[in-house]
Amino acid sequence: MTIPKINLHIHSIYSDGRNKIETIVKSAHKLKFEFIAITDHFSDSWKAGVIKTLDSHQKINNYLEKISAQNEELRAKNSNLKVLKGIEIDLGSSRRHIESLIDPSKYDLILLEYLHSPEAIGFVRNILNNWEGILQKQDKSFPLLGLAHFDPSQFIFGKVEILLEFLQQYNIYFEFNSAYASYYSIKYKESFFDKFNNFNILVGIGADAHSVNELDLIHEPLDMIKYYNLENNLKNLIKLLKNIR
Numbered sequence: 001m002t003i004p005k006i007n008l009h010i011h012s013i014y015s016d017g018r019n020k021i022e023t024i025v026k027s028a029h030k031l032k033f034e035f036i037a038i039t040d041h042f043s044d045s046w047k048a049g050v051i052k053t054l055d056s057h058q059k060i061n062n063y064l065e066k067i068s069a070q071n072e073e074l075r076a077k078n079s080n081l082k083v084l085k086g087i088e089i090d091l092g093s094s095r096r097h098i099e100s101l102i103d104p105s106k107y108d109l110i111l112l113e114y115l116h117s118p119e120a121i122g123f124v125r126n127i128l129n130n131w132e133g134i135l136q137k138q139d140k141s142f143p144l145l146g147l148a149h150f151d152p153s154q155f156i157f158g159k160v161e162i163l164l165e166f167l168q169q170y171n172i173y174f175e176f177n178s179a180y181a182s183y184y185s186i187k188y189k190e191s192f193f194d195k196f197n198n199f200n201i202l203v204g205i206g207a208d209a210h211s212v213n214e215l216d217l218i219h220e221p222l223d224m225i226k227y228y229n230l231e232n233n234l235k236n237l238i239k240l241l242k243n244i245r
């Protein structure tokens with residue numbers, strides 16, 4: 001399998017990105033991407049006071065409809081590009097905010113940002129248990145889950161296995177994010193990335209693009225995935241993406 005062009009972390013004007021969803025999609029089509037994800041911010045922590053977020057049912061519905069309409073246009077054009085309905089949840093948000101506004105069945109991809117401690121894993125587990133109940137009632141499975149720009153230094157002192165077991169259990173992928181290149185530094189090779197194959201950890205690529213100029217910043221993450229011998233882990237993620245079609 002050749003690796004299709006993917007960028008699973010993009011912000012639009014629905015949060016702190018500079019471009020409209022339509023503009024991003026047009027640009028991604030020209031750049032011959034096969035999968036992109038629009039992943040605007042969701043938060044009620046300090047972050048919500050600083051940037052625009054997806055903060056109401058109306059805004060979220062409007063956002064998701066915009067992405068669906070883009071996919072319909074792409075299908076009509078026989079484009080190879082698929083746009084995933086994503087969202088990036090700040091784990092500093094309150095559980096109440098997350099559970100009142102996020103219906104997991106409406107997304108193709110949910111990115112989790114700021115997983116900073118083993119305690120935060122407990123917080124995520126509670127959210128995922130709640131979502132599991134919602135999804136079961138609708139006879140649906142989990143959307144794809146990803147760990148956005150995760151800093152390995154938070155966990156490399158004896159807690160890596162706790163994290164990797166958790167990622168494996170829920171099939172949460174590790175994102176190679178070109179905006180945070182220090183988080184995939186070769187200094188973490190032995191303590192972190194070399195353990196990915198034992199746990200079958202999925203890996204993905206996201207540029208954290210806030211403008212169309214940054215859409216194509218995916219080459220360094222791909223090189224690093226190859227350097228760590230994680231190409232098959234990426235291919236396994238791509239198989240899941242293809243099922244979304």
Ligand SMILES: [Zn+2]
Binds near residue numbers: 009011148208
């Ligand atoms: Zn982001």
